[in-house]
Amino acid sequence: MNGSLDGLKVFMKEVLPNLSDNVEAGLAVPYTMLATLKEEAKNSNFVVSSQNMHYDDKGAFTGELSADMLIDVGINTVIIGHSERRTYYNETDETVNLKLLKALSKSLMPIVCVGETLEEREKSLEKEVCKRQVSKAFENVDSLEAEKVVIAYEPIWAIGTGKTASSQDAEDMAKYIRSVIADIYDKDTAEKVRIQYGGSVKPSNVEEIMKMPNIDGALVGGASLKADDFIELIRKGGVKCQ
Ligand code: PEP
DSSP, X not given: OOOOHHHHHHHHHHHGGGOOTTXXXXXXXXXXXXXXXXXXXXXXXXXXXXXXXXXXXXXXXXXXXXXHHHHHTTOOEEEEOOHHHHHHSOOOHHHHHHHHHHHXXXXXXXXXXXXXXXXXXXXXXXXXXXHHHHHHXXXXXXXXXXXXXXXXXXXXXXSSSSOOOOHHHHHHXXXXXXXXXXXXXXXXXXXXXXXXXXXXXXXXXXXXXXXXTTOOEEEOSGGGSSHHHHHHHHHHXXXXXX
16 A cells, blocks of 8 residues: 555656566556556566455445456456465455465466464474465366466565565475465476565575575565656566576
């Protein structure tokens, strides 16, 4: 819940000339900004994503948006199960699964967020928690659909706190999550699923994180609000492609 339409236009004027063919970059913005961002990003490969959607097609769900409503304004990507939605808006593993199934059935690219709380990490429960979240999210998703999903590993204790998981911790969890996907499907599917790390990623640490073999991208909050930082993230985040 940041920014304004005017601010977004200024941001995009700075960012668009700095996109790279090597790095898939995009923004997930509040609903009111989707159509404007889509317009600003036209003729580019910039990804425009929603931060949420409802799992039902239509009905009495005041304040919600459906997959078709996103598609209506040209959106093809959606974040599902961000920890703030789980914490403040009763998002559960079950609703994440319903949303994932809906997004895939509508050909929206889903970015599914998983991650443990500080309390869970202190009890060494991070793998158990992520396994539960991933297994439930992918229930009834077949392997051809599963490979289109992006998973964002976002330890809750690292989001917006300035505390980043060490690149090795992030890698260990990304590798573990890939093994969970391999157990549900197969190795080939697990290799195709893209796994991002999120949690206080910034220009000063993105390079180290992106060098990790199982980390395919970053989901960035605070550091994506400023155009200069965003441009640096794209530049340094391209380390894998060099
Ligand atoms: C987020 O909001 O998902 C996030 C990772 O935020 P930050 O980068 O600020 O920790």
